[in-house]
Amino acid sequence: EKADPQKTAFLLRKAWTLYSVTPLYGFRRARLRDYARLLGAFIAAEKQKGLAVEVGVELDIKVALSSLADIRGSELDQAALLVQLSSRSRGSSRNSEDKPVWWGWFCSVFGDELSENVPEHFTCLPLFLSHGAESYTALVGSWFQKTFDCCFRRLAISPLNLSWMAAMWAGCKLDRAASAVELVFSVPRLAQPLDISYAIHPEDAKALWDTVQKTPGEITQEEVDVFMDCLYAHFHRHFKIHLSAAKLVKVSTAIASAHCDGIVKILHSQYLPGVLMLLTELAISQIQ
């Protein structure tokens, strides 16, 4: 279950934009090289049409598709699929290095709920994460949609799910140099917008969660509610403000951070599978 830290290092500390993807029809692992060539040709053609990215920059985009065998929950999951776009400026020598400009990867971590019920010839990789220019994301997305008859949708994260993440991640074992557990709220509908950042010392947040969680390895909605209520009550005691009435928009911890617009950053390779499992679940809920 543990992913090779070297191969997955590039996944850490990047802000990934999240999408849910419906199952891909007719996708074959053996044809990755072909797909890379076709996608590359598609991108070049779109550029000719003047529909793509960088204005005035002479760039050739090289496409690489690969499998990340370690990124999956169980044998029932498909291995993750990585798409990488690199640029090489025209006119430079063959020896010059390609510079990566965009990453996108499809994955499924314990996504059995979806793959169980899917007919033959469909590949389930419900979670898609992208990093890089939005215009490249649009190009890659539209090629996949056309080629495999699938559908991409931005994945928003609700305040409810953000509080789950806060509770889960606050309870993780800590390094000495762990950063605070920060909750960011936005207060809607005021004449002047107000943002509230509530950052708790990681040791103290973990100490609180440890007294709330009854069964190690298991988290219930009730426990998450108690954890959040404690934090809200502590805040109210000081400021007389009902944080529960504000909108939780971002959660940031030493493990990972997540924003309600569906943007996630994972900081610790040890917790990568756990975070992906949660995000896979969110993606599947959006698809169904």
Next chain:
Amino acid sequence: MDETVAEYIRRTVLKIPRDEIKMMLQKWGFLSEAQLQTLNFHQIKDNISQEVVQLCEENSADIKQAAVLDIIYNHIYQNKRMWSVYQMKKSGEELEYFDITDFKKKFKRRLRSALKNVTITFKEYEDNAIWIRVAWGTPHKKPNQYKPSYVVYHSQTPYVFISSSVLKSTLPLLCQALIVASNYHDIRDMELRSHSLNSLKDIVFKRYSQNFQTCTPKPLQGGNVEPENADIRIVEENRSEKERIHRLNQEVFGSGPQPKLEFAQYRLETMFKSDPKMDVLDKKEPFRCLVKFSSPHLLESLKFLAPAGMADAPLSPLLTCIPHKARNYFKIREKKGLYPESFVSP
């Protein structure tokens, strides 16, 4: 004219919005009216600034004059900078007559004795405000004109407003020079910061309204306190509660506009208290938190929290004390004794 001075003047003019360049050059007064007439203000800024530099060349501008133009720009666009407020303290009760020449002399002497390469410029404004600009160098390098510190000192008060250079080591030198020059013996950071220099002045000079009932209350977002509909079939629920909240808000905030602050930060080192039935955390050590409120206009947004149902009325004194305690950075510890629910802010 020195090349670096020419470049500095060119870049300063480039910062100014095109339709304000003429006005600022007039305020500067270094170029004659005749020279200003020769400038074409309808071309692109790049060309305007080149022409200005040429005229400055004719007049042999040096860094001192260029620095004055920079002060004028920063005085008008003061809200682009972050200002911190400092308060100076006198040892005795002696009322000393403020002599501006003496102040400037002592300030320059103190700084120059610590650092050979500094550019120091003063400009006085109407409201007794002395603007000071300091560009910092090292024993071997000429002053960096692009990272200066700005100080605004109101000579009839112990308050100094500092927009610090990013070169952090310069702040202690600056503070030293200020107290020596103004005959004070100490200076402290009031932990009060904002982009709005005028609001900071409003707070420390107590120029904002408190409990002043002259203005009519503004209509609240999402509903009026005084319903204007004549339809008697619509009865407002909790009317008396709404009125109570409104009244409490008036008492705390007054009816006038609030000083403009963008944030308030609280370092909490208080105990975590919970209902014993909940069986949660019961530590003897503080529950450490850092809370930060941000808004384009913080005090105005806080005012509307209770009417919006997001907060109890009256609002917590931790928030409402900001203007009269004249600070927006706090460290809160538990107060021991009879009232364990109340807090102490040192």
